[in-house]
Amino acid sequence: MKFQEKTLNTDDDFIWTCQYCGIHNVVWVDLTVGSKQDFIEDCRICCRPNRIIVTVDNEEMTFIEARPSDE
Ligand SMILES: [Zn+2]
Numbered sequence: 001m002k003f004q005e006k007t008l009n010t011d012d013d014f015i016w017t018c019q020y021c022g023i024h025n026v027v028w029v030d031l032t033v034g035s036k037q038d039f040i041e042d043c044r045i046c047c048r049p050n051r052i053i054v055t056v057d058n059e060e061m062t063f064i065e066a067r068p069s070d071e
Contacts, residue, residue: 016066018043019050029054031062040069 011030018025023045029037035056040049049069056062 012062014054014062014064016041016050016052016064018046018048019066019068020048021046025050027052027064029062029064031056 010032011028013026013028015024015026017023021043023043025041025044027041031054037052037054039052041052042049051067051069053065053067054062055065
């Protein structure tokens with residue numbers, strides 16, 4: 001489980017780490033859609049799907065977490 005903290009913007013690019021091969025990927029997230037988002041992104045290197053969970057905490061900090069999609 002890995003977290004990256006960033007200050008709040010309405011949208012931003014976030015770096016997440018592939019849970020299968022460890023490569024860093026970048027995903028663009030529209031933070032106006034909701035304070036908690038949960039979606040699947042394919043790794044750009046190994047093409048395996050990772051479950052990405054984005055959480056906005058108290059409208060101040062944004063957390064992004066990647067999990068294996070089959071967990
Ligand atoms: Zn990968």
